[in-house]
Amino acid sequence: MKTSTLHDPKGSIDSLSALRAACVALPGVDAATQQQIADREAELTKPAGSLGRLEELTRWLGGWQKRVRPELEQVQILIFAGNHGVVRQGVSPWPQDVTAQMVQNFETGGAAINQLARVADARLRVVPVLGLASTADFTTAPAMTESAFLEAVRTGYDAVPRECDLLCLGEMGIGNTTAAAALAAGLFGGAGADWAGRGTGLDAPGVAHKARVIDAALAFHKAEMAAAQGASEAVTRFDPLEVARRLGGYELAALLGAALAARHYGIPVLLDGFVCTAAVAPLARLASGGLDHTRLSHCSAEAGHARLAEKLGLVPLLDLGLRLGEASGAALAVPLLRAAVACHNGMATFAQAAVSGRT
DSSP, rough: OOSSOOOGGGGGSSHHHHHHHHHOOOOOOOOOHHHHHHHHHHHSSSOOOTTTTHHHHHHHHHHHHSSSSSOOSEEEOOOOOOOOBBGGGGSSSOOTHHHHHHHHHHTTTTTTTHHHHHHTEEEEEEGGGGGGOOOOOOSOSSSSHHHHHHHHHHHHHSSSSSSSSSSHHHHHTTTTHHHHHHHHHHOOOOOOOHHHOTTOOOHHHHHHHHHHHHHHHHHHHHHHOOOOTTTOOOOOOHHHHHHHHOOHHHHHHHHHHHHHHHHHHOOOOEEOOOHHHHHHHHHHSSSSEEEEEEEEEEEOSSSTHHHHHHHOOOOOOOOOOOOOOOHHHHHHHHHHHHHHHHHHHHHHHHHHHOOOOOO
């Protein structure tokens, strides 16, 4: 059984400062294990590097699992669901009731992710965060109070099982692409038009309206999001956690908590699409290498995802034009990781196969 290299801080995440400390004090990868994996790769019956990214993925998995022979016996998919007050601004063509209805659909096995989880041989759990209570409309108030934001983060943290070889993260929430776009703008700059996309099916005028709503939210919260400034700083910086509290959502906060728990527990993480990537981005803004334990499963068709991935240095494994959410892309990438592990663990070395090495 793997154990955390840090004391589990979850019980002490009772303030933004405590959460910030937990996001900064992050354990690193097991470099010695990664070197052992690389050494074995060099002996396998293939030209060096010929399996491309599969080889890097094996080192990534094994380094975080602390296993020279990585395993994918226990793969967990977590979907966090939440509702958003900004829906009242007309940013989605779907009513907010759909969030609860889709949670029920997940639980009865009728959604796409249920089928994909079965194919991936992964466990699936859906977590309605804070009972699907709606956040505030963030164009006129912070999306979450500090206490509710921290409760959502702890909900995500609590949902991560310690006995897990790989964690796949996803979400469901009508209006949450608006929150993700606002969060991305708050963290990386730009206007609403730089980040807003079609979401669940907006037309061009709808996307333009969505961008204006995001701009209104950014203007409303600008002063309060600003971090303490040093005299030598020429540009305004923003506190990533305050940005997440003001512009995010309950399910986004839970995703942040889950990614943080996985880092502390030494569990590699597959991220899903735009919303999921935006939700965990504060980790990268708070600590160098904050997302090193993650890989991006795919590039979403949602406008802004490719740009956000580039900002975070994440290279997607797949590009299938998906914009569904609900961990669909992460689930689709699991068989790819299984193939990488199977090659590394199952291939013979040159010596075992009596194959001559390169001269």
